[in-house]
Amino acid sequence: MLFINKLEGSFSVTNVLSRRKILNYLGLCRRAGFIISGSELLIKALLKKQLFLVVIASDASPKTTKEIKKHIVDKIFIINQLSSSEISQAIGQERKVLGVTDQGIAQQIRKIIEGGE
Structure with a gap:
């Protein structure tokens, strides 16, 4: 699993428990209302920082990946190796891109x- 931070290089996490924790946090964010999903809404949120x-x-x-990355100008952590089925299962909606606020x-x-941790 590869995680990329735009300004600070890359990280690798192969631990299944760590992967599960990340997906659990994404589910928590969804329930708490801290998720913005969908390309257009994500780009608007990126522009508003x-x-x-x-x-x-x-x-x-x-095309979607390029469009999203084009609008990232600040120091924002990017996770790019979770499948859409993992993301969808974690947040309860079918999504390919999302942001945490x-x-x-x-x-x-x-x-x-x-x-x-």
């Missing part, structure tokens, strides 16, 4: 990725 984490499904189209949860996910 409302996002702290972006998740792009590994099976998202290259809560800084605290985004930091917790980043800690998991970096091996701090």
Whole structure:
């Protein structure tokens, strides 16, 4: 599983437990209302600098991936190796791209990725 931070290189997490924790956090974000999903809404939120984490499904189209990455100008963590079925199962909706608007949860996910939790 590869995770990319636009400004700080890349990280690799192969631990199944860590992957499950990340998906659980995404589900929590959905229930708490901290998820913005769909390409158009995500781009609007990126332009307003409302996002702290972006998740792009590994099976998202290259056009979608390019369009989203084009609008990322700040230091935003990108997770790009979860499948759309994993994302959909975690949040209860079928989505290929989503963003997390809560800084605290985004930091917790980043800690998991970096091996701090």
